[in-house]
Amino acid sequence: MKGVALKMNYKFSEKVSGLQASAIREILKFTADPEVISFAAGNPAPEAFPTEEVGRISADILKNDPILALQYNISEGYLPLRDTLKERMAAKGCFNKDNDDLIITSGAQQAIELACKVLCNEGDTLIAEAPSFIGSLNAFRSYNVNLVGVEQEEGGMKLDVLEDVLKNAAGQKVIYVIPNFQNPTGSTMSLEKRKGIYELACKYNGIIIEDNPYGDLRFAGENVPTIKSMDTENRVIYVGSFSKILAPGLRVGYACAPKDIFQKMVVCKQVSDVHTSIWPQLICYRFLTECDLDEHFKNLRLIYKKKCGLMLENMDKYFSKKVTYTRPEGGLFIWATLPEGSDMMGFCTKAVKDYKIAVVPGTAFMINESDKTNSFRLNFSTPTDEQIVKGIEILGGMTKDMLD
């Protein structure tokens, strides 16, 4: 009977039945074509990976402590890594020893999903910047929350809109933000907006998830204090990651959370994957404690500063003046916006199909995929310098053909 089975009509849970694979994945399919120049990914530059150090550390671990690397461990994460991160985060004001604890997660993605799972019932209010990171938005959607976007202006979320949403929201109120070099816009939230969001969270009993995967990748401008560093009421879950500073394939992230929230996240982590794979945790620990981090971060910032500068320089040179775009102080992304009334989706589709240049249409990052946007996201960390120069010239030509 195998192979001629009945066509089953599966009933899926309400929280996942409408959930789609990330739209970026569809674009990335085109990028399997080696002729396509991809500005669509969010991958760190391969030359930024400390491959030699990882090889050396790994060999040492597997020679001298293989059972530690291969046996079960505890759900909270490898203790020396947690202790090291607690110290580092405390020094940055992102960990309060009296009130917080720190959990190691399988990438920042898992920290965000766990936070949503422990805090939100279906229908509770999850407020995000509009636009925001699709991976987080999909995690929230997968718990069937009421996802509400707050439009951004110079410096961050419009605080009056945020207040309206908080005032009228029923149930739990969680605010998700990426204050540094936001994905997808590349913009940085001002100190005033950070303070304003925190004050509104206090006023309306909200919880903030502060996602900071790119914080160490600042290559221009001045550092702005984290929201977590203002957290006198234990309302902020700070999420960090090794994906952009060491390597994303390791899947190691972490959350500094108020102790009660931490405890629930640990229980949910245990039922999700028991613990994060140990070898990657050991690599992260040894990397933090044995390597010259200042030198490594300096090197990363140089790589990204150069690539971002190269892309902006060529956008200035080749793009129609009617296209506007952000000038990021860090991170991996530039957000470009076509003039009102442009066919953004047609532009992106034509770019990949006819010109073999992949970018991500802004709709992927909207709170509702039907929300209107004329923007698209460009990534400068993954392509080579040659690809940046060639691809931006072609895209620029397309903008001029369309707009000038």
Place this chain on the structure above:
Amino acid sequence: MKGVALKMNYKFSEKVSGLQASAIREILKFTADPEVISFAAGNPAPEAFPTEEVGRISADILKNDPILALQYNISEGYLPLRDTLKERMAAKGCFNKDNDDLIITSGAQQAIELACKVLCNEGDTLIAEAPSFIGSLNAFRSYNVNLVGVEQEEGGMKLDVLEDVLKNAAGQKVIYVIPNFQNPTGSTMSLEKRKGIYELACKYNGIIIEDNPYGDLRFAGENVPTIKSMDTENRVIYVGSFSKILAPGLRVGYACAPKDIFQKMVVCKQVSDVHTSIWPQLICYRFLTECDLDEHFKNLRLIYKKKCGLMLENMDKYFSKKVTYTRPEGGLFIWATLPEGSDMMGFCTKAVKDYKIAVVPGTAFMINESDKTNSFRLNFSTPTDEQIVKGIEILGGMTKDMLD
């Protein structure tokens, strides 16, 4: 103001507010005392880890293909590993090329959690053997399903009870079973019970999650066909793992699922941890394709057969004849039962506090922790031979003091 923060009263989601850390964890705290002999864990024997092979393979990967190991990859899992597993599973009748697909997960635990997330709304019916594996039960609880236990008799679940539950259940009906060397009982489901459960799933439109982490660890008796191998209607999700045949610290498992279910699991996997850490996937792939698996499994079975035999031999010798226990044909666990009316919990507490022998009270595996049981779980894979002999003699003395 730091350190004197207001005491927040957090509101947690209904699905997690009652969720507790595994009771086993509480017992395991005692086992941090090096004088405690622990029969409480579920860890594979450290001598079963192919540490040299892992070291060799890892060095080769990090020398010749470091970027593959460190960069992002796709949520479905590393393609060559998936292809290899599909072939192996097809050869065992656990993968139907026309109807199934295979996802790599962060341990079998994640496969089980994802299956529950995609299939069940809060209140849907999740049927498990009573008792069953606490990690899976807690995963189900974390989605607030209606968890129903079906008592086991010789050979497996009581089918008339299962039919009653299925007949009266509202919403989605999912049946979770561990047919081989079940955790915690160590017992194996008969072919008749497997057929019976599958037929009832067909009759009442249920979905089966068949969890088989110990299947390759059969050291006695005859192989029994999997339920998945009977699946003509695409109702079975088969879950496998590298934890017990290679190393649990890697956190690599997989699910063979009907394609529509697979697709939803991939989307949920993406929002959970993007993908499973790549280095562990590469280790599993190279291990499957380069190492002598027959020899490795033979070696594993010898280790576990010897340890199980040693524990049973000493239980036969030292335990009161009033205690009954299973005689497993594989896996890691023996399930011992005190006579009706015994104070099982008092026995387990006294064992660890006064005699420094840790076992897991059966209540940990009950569908409701208040369900009555006189049983406790013994693990034979983690302790040394000396610990088995010494610990069982002490436990046996305790049973005689109490019962004879």
